[in-house]
Amino acid sequence: GAVVSQHPSRVICKSGTSVKIECRSLDFQATTMFWYRQFPKKSLMLMATSNEGSKATYEQGVEKDKFLINHASLTLSTLTVTSAHPEDSSFYICSANSGEDTQYFGPGTRLTVL
Amino acid sequence: DAKTTQPPSMDCAEGRAANLPCNHSTISGNEYVYWYRQIHSQGPQYIIHGLKNNETNEMASLIITEDRKSSTLILPHATLRDTAVYYCIAGYNAGNMLTFGGGTRLMVKP
Numbered sequence: 001g002a003v004v005s006q007h008p009s010r011v012i013c014k015s016g017t018s019v020k021i022e023c024r025s026l027d028f029q030a031t032t033m034f035w036y037r038q039f040p041k042k043s044l045m046l047m048a049t050s051n052e053g054s055k056a057t058y059e060q061g062v063e064k065d066k067f068l069i070n071h072a073s074l075t076l077s078t079l080t081v082t083s084a085h086p087e088d089s090s091f092y093i094c095s096a097n098s099g100e101d102t103q104y105f106g107p108g109t110r111l112t113v114l
Numbered sequence: 115d116a117k118t119t120q121p122p123s124m125d126c127a128e129g130r131a132a133n134l135p136c137n138h139s140t141i142s143g144n145e146y147v148y149w150y151r152q153i154h155s156q157g158p159q160y161i162i163h164g165l166k167n168n169e170t171n172e173m174a175s176l177i178i179t180e181d182r183k184s185s186t187l188i189l190p191h192a193t194l195r196d197t198a199v200y201y202c203i204a205g206y207n208a209g210n211m212l213t214f215g216g217g218t219r220l221m222v223k224p
Contacts, residue, residue, distance in 0.1 A: 006157075034211055043201075044158070044214040093157045095212075101146060103212060105157035 002028045002098040006106035013084055014114055021079045021109045023094030029074035030096035034103070035067075038091040050077040084113045116141040116204035123219040126196075132189040134218050136202030139183040145206055147178060149187045151198040152217070158201065161187065192222045 003026040013019050023033055031052050036044040048069055049057040056069035068080040077096075081088055089112050095105040119137040126132040138147060146165050150158040162169055162176045164185075169176045175188040189196055201217040 004157075036214075043216055044152075046211050046213070049211060091155070095158075101163060102148075102160055104160060105150070108155070108157045110155070 002026075002096070002102075002104045004094065004096050004104045004106040006092075006094060006109050008109060009107060010110040010112075012112045012114065015085050016083055018080055018082045019084055019111060021081075021092055021094075021111075023077045023079070023096070023106055025075045025096045025098070025104075028096075028098045030077075030098070031074060032097050033071060033077040034095045035069065035077075035079050036093045036095065038093060038108075044093060047079075081111065084111070086113045089113045116145055118202045118204055118215050120200070120202050120215065120218045122216060123221070125221050125223055126189075126192045128194060128222055128224050129191055132192040132196065132220060132222070134187040134189075134200050134202075134220065135184065136187070137184045138202070138204045141182055141204045145204045147176065147182075147185050148203040148205055148212065149174070149176065149200065150203065150212075151196075151200045153195075153198045158214075159198075161200075192220075194222050194224065196220065197222045 005024045007022045033050040035047045038044045047062045050069045050071040052071045058064045071077040091108050093108045095103045116138050146163050148163040149161040152158045162174050164176045178185045199217040199219050203212045205212050
C-alpha cells in the first residue's frame with residue numbers, strides 16, 4: 001500500500017512553545033490529508049481536513065488558531081501546535097488519500113508537553 | 115458516516131481463525147465498509163474494504179451480508195502479531211474523513 005510518513009515520531013517540549021509536525025505522502029500525491037488526535041485508551045478523533053492550496057476545515061471544538069495546518073504541496077501537510085500546554089499532550093496521526101478508495105495513515109507523532 | 119457497533123474485545127487462539135463482527139445497520143447504499151487495525155502506539159493500518167461483494171486480500175477476508183447491515187472480518191490464521199485494536203468504519207470513500215468508533219481489541223493467545 002501507499003506510504004505516509006510523519007516527523008518527528010515523538011517530541012517533548014516545554015509549555016508555551018510551538019511544535020511543528022510534518023506529514024508526507026512518499027509515493028503518491030494527496031490533495032487531501034487528515035489530522036487526527038488520539039488520547040490514551042481512546043479512539044482517533046478527527047481534528048481537521050487539510051486541502052492542498054486552500055484553508056483547512058476544522059472539526060467542531062478544534063481551535064484553528066491553536067492548531068495551524070498548512071498543506072503547501074501535494075505531498076506535504078504540516079500541523080503546528082502553537083503555545084502548547086500539557087493538555088495538548090497526545091498522539092497526533094495524519095492520513096492521506098492515495099486517489100483510490102483508501103486512506104493511508106502515518107505512524108503518528110507522540111507529543112508530550114511539560 | 116453510518117455508525118458501527120463492534121464488541122469491545124475478543125480473544126483468539128494462535129493459528130485459529132479470528133472472526134471479528136461489525137454491525138452497520140444504518141449504512142447507506144454508497145457507503146463502503148473499511149477495516150483498519152492499530153497496534154499499540156502506531157498509526158492505523160489499512161486491512162481491507164468492500165461495498166457489496168465479499169473481498170479477500172493477503173491479510174484478510176471481508177464478508178458483507180446481503181442486506182449490508184453487518185460484516186465480518188476474518189483473519190484466517192491469527193498470529194501473535196495480529197493482536198491489535200480493529201476498527202470497522204462505514205464511509206463514503208477515502209476522500210472523505212473516516213469516523214472511528216471504539217473498535218474491537220483482539221488478543222491472540224499462544
